[in-house]
Amino acid sequence: SQTIHQWPATLVQPVGSPLSLECTVEGTSNPNLYWYRQAAGRGLQLLFYSVGIGQISSEVPQNLSASRPQDRQFILSSKKLLLSDSGFYLCAWSAARLGTGGSQPQHFGDGTRLSIL
């Protein structure tokens, strides 16, 4: 069965510090990978998605970046964190969509709660 691991679970960082959040998927090949952010009491905002190694699409311009150095590894980074970067960060995976078939469900990691001081 497929599993998704995301770490750390909680992180407290000062403004201006760098960030690296890591996500790995097991039990599947060539997954689609996603990074979301969720502000308290709000919905999910898609930040980045990837359909393959080295292929990253950004949905929201900001001081965050993402990389996919291996098939099942997805990293979210920042060089200098802002107060507004606080939130609950979620990594998700899905199987690649098959041709013109229906969408595939996305499955989420446990999330990282990031607090910027």
Add this chain to the structure above:
Amino acid sequence: GQNIDQPTEMTATEGAIVQINCTYQTSGFNGLFWYQQHAGEAPTFLSYNVLDGLEEKGRFSSFLSRSKGYSYLLLKELQMKDSASYLCAGGNNAGNMLTFGGGTRLMVKP
């Protein structure tokens, strides 16, 4: 793009039935997902509808009407543990992207 609307909060009584509605306006619509998210936790996948009609999974059922741009999640025999946010999400023909609504926070009371 897609626009997903669902109520912000609902309250129901243990043992009762509750229906959470979701309306969507999309281009390239390709299915409707429902997720459950307990406070402080990640969302978990509940159901997926791509064709019109009702899909039943135990106490939970989900309905879709593509012509009306409407879906609902039906929870029967409510339990206290069903207190959570329920997220409606629309799939898009362009890749496997989902657009999430803001979520409906359901409070189940004794």
